[in-house]
Amino acid sequence: MNFEDYQYLFKFVLIGDTGVGKSCFLSQYVKGKFIQEYDPTIGLEFESKSIEFNDGVVVQNQLWDTSGSSQFMAIQKTFCQNAAAAIVFYKINSEASFKSLQNWINILKQVSSDKIQIVIVATNKDLEDQRQVQTSQGRDLADSLEAKFYEISNHDKDQIDGIVNSISYNVLRLINSSKINPLNTQYGVKMSRQQEQQYASQIENTDEKVIQQSPSPKRRGSDIKTEQNMISPNKISASPQRSQQEQEQTQQNQQQEKPKIQLRHILIPIIVAYVLYLIFF
Known part of the structure; x- marks a missing residue:
């Protein structure tokens, strides 16, 4: 040998x-x-x-x-x-x-x-x-x-x-x-x-089989929600922006309506007074 x-x-x-x-x-x-x-x-x-x-x-x-x-x-x-x-x-x-x-x-x-x-x-x-x-x-x-x-x-x-x-x-x-x-x-x-x-090849093949056969981890509901939040960050950030715009628009509308309300309160007594004046005089 x-x-x-x-x-x-x-x-x-x-x-x-x-x-x-x-x-x-x-x-x-x-x-x-x-x-x-x-x-x-x-x-x-x-x-x-x-x-x-x-x-x-x-x-x-x-x-x-x-x-x-x-x-x-x-x-x-x-x-x-x-x-x-x-x-x-x-x-x-x-x-x-x-x-x-x-x-x-x-x-x-x-x-x-x-x-x-x-x-x-x-x-x-x-x-x-x-x-x-x-x-x-x-x-x-x-x-x-x-x-x-x-x-x-x-x-x-x-x-x-x-x-x-x-x-x-x-x-x-x-x-x-x-x-x-x-x-x-x-x-x-x-x-x-x-x-x-041959030994190195066997180790490499064994490692590949272990990776392929390893089961995927189960995802809990909280994990899925977190994942969804991570996938669509724009949707998360867009929502508070729209809400702020709506608040600003509402404030503007309210500010515009305030003069109208105040003017109405002034004109009504004047008109009522003028009608009474016509009736009685």
């Missing part, structure tokens, strides 16, 4: 104390090779492997193996950022490595997103006669973190493949359920250019 032939790329980090089996886990997953001799990681290294799910989606898992030494703590914090998942290791035959888990968990809480997938892996299951950490202890810690828990032997490649593929599937499920935005790099996800275009 071509190195760039994928829809999604997921970043996973492997963390834990020195010598807990991180590099061996990585070698088994990518190369199918068990590391016989312990060779501590200096700084960090990473490997990639692509898998194809039943629906045809190809995911490239990029696994970063960080050194467990305290002198590389700054590097560890940096590369724990923007991770889709973290696999945290301890050895069942090392109580000290189990006690250190809380420090590694604290680092993740400081720099990772709230959607990071955390998996607790206890190695050296084949060394049962040297066990120092009980299975219930590891499981209780994982339950408190709402994380998956596995006890493994680094000789078991099938189990290692199953762990990584399960994490990859869970991240893909979060993307499909819109709980992770693959365009946001803080979630440790990268899309191919073609997948990014």
Whole structure:
């Protein structure tokens, strides 16, 4: 499969104390090779492997193996950022490595997103006669973190493949359920250019459907009256103008009628007086 032939790329980090089996886990997953001799990681290294799910989606898992030494703590914090998942290791035959888990968990809480997938892996299951950490202890810690828990032997490649593929599937499920935005790099996800275009197109089509399907708000009677007033402002302003004109005309008519009334009041007595004068004189 071509190195760039994928829809999604997921970043996973492997963390834990020195010598807990991180590099061996990585070698088994990518190369199918068990590391016989312990060779501590200096700084960090990473490997990639692509898998194809039943629906045809190809995911490239990029696994970063960080050194467990305290002198590389700054590097560890940096590369724990923007991770889709973290696999945290301890050895069942090392109580000290189990006690250190809380420090590694604290680092993740400081720099990772709230959607990071955390998996607790206890190695050296084949060394049962040297066990120092009980299975219930590891499981209780994982339950408190709402994380998956596995006890493994680094000789078991099938189990290692199953762990990584399960994490990859869970991240893909979060993307499909819109709980992770693959365009946001803080979630440790990268899309191919073609997948990014398809994703953007789907979002655009979804937004258009939402706009088309959204119902028009019901209008109340008061809203309709307000709307009518807004539509015909001239009618509203014309009415008081006519009323004022009518008032002015009425006042003018009244002023014109006042002299007529007053003149009538004067002439009538004069005419009556003149008629009486004619009659009696």
